[in-house]
Amino acid sequence: MSTTEKTFTIQGMSCGGCVNSLTRVLKSVPGIEPLKIEVNTAQLRLDADRVTSQTVKDAVERAGFEVVSEV
Numbered sequence: 001m002s003t004t005e006k007t008f009t010i011q012g013m014s015c016g017g018c019v020n021s022l023t024r025v026l027k028s029v030p031g032i033e034p035l036k037i038e039v040n041t042a043q044l045r046l047d048a049d050r051v052t053s054q055t056v057k058d059a060v061e062r063a064g065f066e067v068v069s070e071v
Contacts, residue, residue, distance in 0.1 A: 001049060004046050005044065006044055006056075007070065008043075009040060009070070010041065011040070013040050016039075022037055025062055030050060030051075031046060031051035032047075032055070
């Protein structure tokens with residue numbers, strides 16, 4: 001398993017409830033391990049063999065938010 005850590009800037013988050021919602025959705029996706037989720041930022045460990053940036057963007061959108069950048 002090849003892993004990588006990335007930080008995503010998320011638009012639309014404003015409170016702890018948003019953080020909890022995003023964390024719950026991200027944890028449900030195989031290959032994504034949330035390391036640190038804060039308002040407007042998600043630091044993730046990704047299984048590079050299973051997860052692409054698009055996978056993360058799709059999950060964030062399912063939670064009701066939008067990825068605006070990634071590092």
